[in-house]
Amino acid sequence: MRTVVVHAPLDLRVETLAPAPGPDAGQVKVALAAGGICGSDLHYYQHGGFGTIRLKEPMILGHEVAGTVVEVGADVTRVKVGDHVAVNPSHPCGHCRYCIEGHSNQCLDVRFYGSAMRFPHVQGAFRDEIVITQEQAFPVKADVPLAEAAFAEPFSVALHAATRAGSVLGKKVLVTGCGPIGCLTIMAARQGGASEIVVTDVSAPALATATKVGADIALNVAEKAEALASYRPHKGYFDMTFECSGNPRALLGALDVTRPLGAIVLVGLGGEATLPMNSVVTKELKVCGAFRTGVEFGWAVDLISNRRVDMRPLLTASYPVEQAVEAFQFAADKSRSMKVQINFAGAE
């Protein structure tokens, strides 16, 4: 079984490991077809981690994957051999207060594929085969390309963000930052019935993709810093802003153009921002975070499986697993790539 293992910053290797045992009762074995490279995968590859989370041992990367069920253990009722599935990379503990309250994305003891937050690290899903619990397997229709099904996880993150500030239906929406999560958030807002979606970025290709996936107006704030100025009168225009750039200036600008009682949902991880407390108080803004996903994983799979969304404009390139290093190098070049995937043995 080939795997994509990070050993240290810029030391990424394709290694052959023994396949995992199993499946045991309640488990299924999936031959992976496609895996998308996420921002966190890139951080491990480029920097060996982020913040206080650091690689302490080699770790298989990857958590945005889909494939075909090749073997099922006893008592498996949810899927059968041959089914195409998107794989939910998250194993919440089921026992902590957040799990009990229905917020498993805040689990105090979660196991998440390809994460160095725990030690030993939780090995990831960039591999030819993986054994998962049946609850992690979400079937997609046979005619849906598995490359699209592999978008289920990041799209579910965007859908989760879209729910954080109440219903999007009829709302005027600003999305700052048009990388993969920004574009998926645009798609989520469009699905949710936003009446108007304005987006900003500093990259012309990113803005072009954003327009393809549903933005009504795409503004290049590198070319025109004051691009949002016309949305400031009457205390602001947008009902909801989704901050997907991680850039503190984007948050600061959003405070001026989001209307009183509106929401600014922080999706992108970022550093320290300056927050003028008076703006938040007098406009009664709601600045809230969105992290990972929950029941929205199933929503994402349904929307992809029923072809209500089209992920193809986001897929810049696919590489066979042997070329994983080239895939990561290309993915790291944000000026050229949106989402880059790796193909595995189970590819259609």
Place this chain on the structure above:
Amino acid sequence: MRTVVVHAPLDLRVETLAPAPGPDAGQVKVALAAGGICGSDLHYYQHGGFGTIRLKEPMILGHEVAGTVVEVGADVTRVKVGDHVAVNPSHPCGHCRYCIEGHSNQCLDVRFYGSAMRFPHVQGAFRDEIVITQEQAFPVKADVPLAEAAFAEPFSVALHAATRAGSVLGKKVLVTGCGPIGCLTIMAARQGGASEIVVTDVSAPALATATKVGADIALNVAEKAEALASYRPHKGYFDMTFECSGNPRALLGALDVTRPLGAIVLVGLGGEATLPMNSVVTKELKVCGAFRTGVEFGWAVDLISNRRVDMRPLLTASYPVEQAVEAFQFAADKSRSMKVQINFAGAE
């Protein structure tokens, strides 16, 4: 008619003006009994304004007032002569998008007593008599001291804050800052059924008052900077934090002790705070502002009128209107005063 007029920073005068004409149809004349000095009154007195809002002409101060109806115009059904009333100091326009959507506290064209936001300024309510619309008059029971009724406005601000993050019932609550709004927020949280209320301040007398009005645990963060450290494990302890100090460090500290998916309600006006975006994102915190009040004005009056709350611990001192300057000087000394009131001709 005696009035309390600010002419310039530290230039406060008790002046006799001609009484207002009226009441016209739908209006009532109120002989004021008591008026509380608010932080914004103090800002006009000490600094001539705040932020971009500056005195441009002499202005009567005051907006936390109660008195007795002495005359009613035609078509008045809501109150009668002799009724004790708390006066709602806000006149929303009724036509802007925020009024139409039920958020008159965000009115784009509000008239608010004793505010220099508009020009000519809206004259305030520190005067022997005032003519108001009947909708502004909220009756209180005859046996409720008007000094307590004059707390209706600031208490309603606290009640409004208490609604901003959903129901308080059963929640663990932190209040940072125990000035008048902080203490009233403690009372609002207690009314709303908080299961535990922890408070912080740097002033021992303020903390003592906070304990009198409902705080379970009062922590002096001047004496012990790490007083909240024990609330950090497991990603935080409090379901809701109400930031009433306007101090950016209080907000920063709240991010560590507010649990994932919890809320931090900003009530106190403050300057620029540093906001670590990652904390908000990964804990999915909700940082939201609370400003002025709405339907909660009626709630405040009902709770005071039915004696479900006791405002007396908050009233540090009362001065006759002739001694308004002394009243403001005392109110400005935060180490000694909580709420200071001025008495008028209509005093019981």
Place this chain on the structure above:
Amino acid sequence: MRTVVVHAPLDLRVETLAPAPGPDAGQVKVALAAGGICGSDLHYYQHGGFGTIRLKEPMILGHEVAGTVVEVGADVTRVKVGDHVAVNPSHPCGHCRYCIEGHSNQCLDVRFYGSAMRFPHVQGAFRDEIVITQEQAFPVKADVPLAEAAFAEPFSVALHAATRAGSVLGKKVLVTGCGPIGCLTIMAARQGGASEIVVTDVSAPALATATKVGADIALNVAEKAEALASYRPHKGYFDMTFECSGNPRALLGALDVTRPLGAIVLVGLGGEATLPMNSVVTKELKVCGAFRTGVEFGWAVDLISNRRVDMRPLLTASYPVEQAVEAFQFAADKSRSMKVQINFAGAE
């Protein structure tokens, strides 16, 4: 000016009246192009009213209309001569508790076109010209057929219904009843991102239209009473049910197939239903009503104006105003008609 006036049950006349004076300041005159016949119009025509609401004098019918601005009064900034507009038929009082709280659809003193709820009745909008306030005029893009713009009002009712139970995004939805409001609710749920929409009706043509406008599965409960049986296991399948038939049996059936903690939104007016209290209690269902519309009028106009929805499958027939009686007769034949419109002088 030609008008469509109901005098008594089955006594509908096209009458020429003097045009309305005006427009005064803040008002605009609209030459109407298209007007849809609503269920309430039909009730006045067929029965002279409904429930306790009865015709007491001749009344112009109609409230689902769109046209072209032909004259503007002083101080009008919202629209200009030549603009195409959808007309909001509702004038809330602006002063009652519901208006103040942002729920003008519950106004205690509303004036609504073509309604006999007040006396003198509020005359309706089936006429060549009408003078409205500028706030009632909602511009649509010039290339949007006014026949589609005339769907703004009923579509906004459906959008309002879609907001009554929280966000529709990702939800499994049942719509019972596929008349005009049922079909518009299907479109609203689709806009809001429902992951699956199942619908029921007893009419094959209605079900066929429902499928055209977004239903995934259309079930004929006249042919198969137990058509929904497969959705009952595990305490129910649907997150939200929209009851648009007014049929008590549909509500009863919905209790079995709506999942615990799910919502049943009653949109269709109906008679007395039997409600097994234990079902509501043990499944913690939420049965809630939706009535008329509010801010959703603007949403409907935006969605129609931006062509995000296509109203054409719902428009069964259009008649010139001279043939208004034929139009009503055809509209009354539910087996053949979905939405029937009348064309006026301003027709494109």
Place this chain on the structure above:
Amino acid sequence: MRTVVVHAPLDLRVETLAPAPGPDAGQVKVALAAGGICGSDLHYYQHGGFGTIRLKEPMILGHEVAGTVVEVGADVTRVKVGDHVAVNPSHPCGHCRYCIEGHSNQCLDVRFYGSAMRFPHVQGAFRDEIVITQEQAFPVKADVPLAEAAFAEPFSVALHAATRAGSVLGKKVLVTGCGPIGCLTIMAARQGGASEIVVTDVSAPALATATKVGADIALNVAEKAEALASYRPHKGYFDMTFECSGNPRALLGALDVTRPLGAIVLVGLGGEATLPMNSVVTKELKVCGAFRTGVEFGWAVDLISNRRVDMRPLLTASYPVEQAVEAFQFAADKSRSMKVQINFAGAE
């Protein structure tokens, strides 16, 4: 170990059984002190069950219990020997969709003490000793009588009901039915800051108790059927109604006096009610169910443990376990009893 076992309708026996083995790891043994008789206990005693749920084998009754920890298994950190605890009688499965979504009270496979819903039945907690998981043990302060702690479960049901329609703070509340759950709901609404609480019942003693625990106005609808008539004008007075009688007429009456957009929470189990669909639609009422409890169990324990509520007015009588039959007979006489408890070996 003495237990209270129902064998058939009216066949209740105090039987001595061998004590349960254990505690195993993670479990604790509790010597029970007090157990309240619930309506469902009475149904088993009087009728052998309710609805489709029927006794098929002898079953120990009881689920409202508190006692003292007498032994702890390995790995127990939550309580220690000697602690006073309220016992949560519910074991949700932790795996079904409702558990995962945080709604364990809707668990598809719950085990609940003293319930014949499953077969073999889940034996109840009216016994001298019980072995529970540590998660079921909720410590109360040593100075809180265990008889009051035994109210945790029914009070948590009332608190859960109080959360079903949003925040109670400042709201005008109607409670129909003043049995134990009605009275506890009054206490929950009072805790939550209701500004006014009006209650109805047909029993003078029940109304007297209701007044003791927080009702502002108590109306006897047996003496005056139209007692609520004055609350009908302007489409209704109450923001929230809690229907705790299970009487369909109470629900029908509530529709008239609950204001538009208000909520009617059904707490009491009842039969078939007549629901005029038009009332629900045009007033946009929200009729929703409340069933059992969730995180509110901890809230109830905290409020009781901190003496913020006083359960004593609700406790009509206590019987030693040997007189369990007399206790049930007295509890069945609703004209004389509110809550009746049984005392066990662990009684203080």
